[in-house]
Amino acid sequence: MLQPNKAEEIIPDESLENETKEKRPGLNLKYLVDNTKEEKPSWFLFLFFFLLISLLGAALWLASRQEEQYFHPHQVQESENLRILAGYYYNNPREWRRIYLANREKFIQESTLKVGEQIYIPLTKEERKDFLGRLSQNKQGR
Numbered sequence: 001m002l003q004p005n006k007a008e009e010i011i012p013d014e015s016l017e018n019e020t021k022e023k024r025p026g027l028n029l030k031y032l033v034d035n036t037k038e039e040k041p042s043w044f045l046f047l048f049f050f051l052l053i054s055l056l057g058a059a060l061w062l063a064s065r066q067e068e069q070y071f072h073p074h075q076v077q078e079s080e081n082l083r084i085l086a087g088y089y090y091n092n093p094r095e096w097r098r099i100y101l102a103n104r105e106k107f108i109q110e111s112t113l114k115v116g117e118q119i120y121i122p123l124t125k126e127e128r129k130d131f132l133g134r135l136s137q138n139k140q141g142r
Contacts, residue, residue: 070128071102071120076113089121089131098122 074085082096090098100107103119113119123131 068125070123070125072123072128072131074119074121076115076117076119078115080113082113085121089123090127091130 072089074089082099083093085099086096087093099119099121102122106117106119107113
C-alpha cells in the first residue's frame with residue numbers, strides 16, 4: 001500500500017476551489033458573508049451617533065431660543081378683557097392667547113375676567129423693557 005507524502009497531507013486539494021472559481025469567477029461567498037458582517041455594525045454605529053449628535057444639537061438650539069419669561073402681576077379692572085390687556089402690555093390685541101395660557105385655570109371662559117382678580121402677564125425681557133418704558137413715559141406726561 002502506498003502512503004501519501006507528508007506534503008500532500010498538509011496542503012489541501014485546491015482543484016475543487018479552482019473549478020468553482022472557473023464556473024463563477026465573480027462570486028466569492030466567503031467574501032460576501034464576511035464583508036456584510038463587518039459593515040452592519042459600522043453603519044449602525046454611524047447612524048446611531050449621527051442621530052444622537054443631531055438630537056443634542058437640536059436640544060441646545062431650542063434651549064438657546066427660549067427667552068427668560070417675566071410674569072407681571074395685574075389686578076383686573078372693570079370692563080377689561082384679554083384683548084384689551086394684550087393691547088396694553090404687548091401693543092398687539094391678537095396676543096391675548098398668551099395671557100390666557102398663562103392664567104387658564106382662573107378663567108371660566110376665554111375672555112371672561114373677574115373684577116379684582118390678580119392675573120399674571122407673561123413678558124419677555126424685551127417686552128418688559130418696552131412696557132416699563134411706555135409706562136414711565138405715560139407717568140411723566142401726566
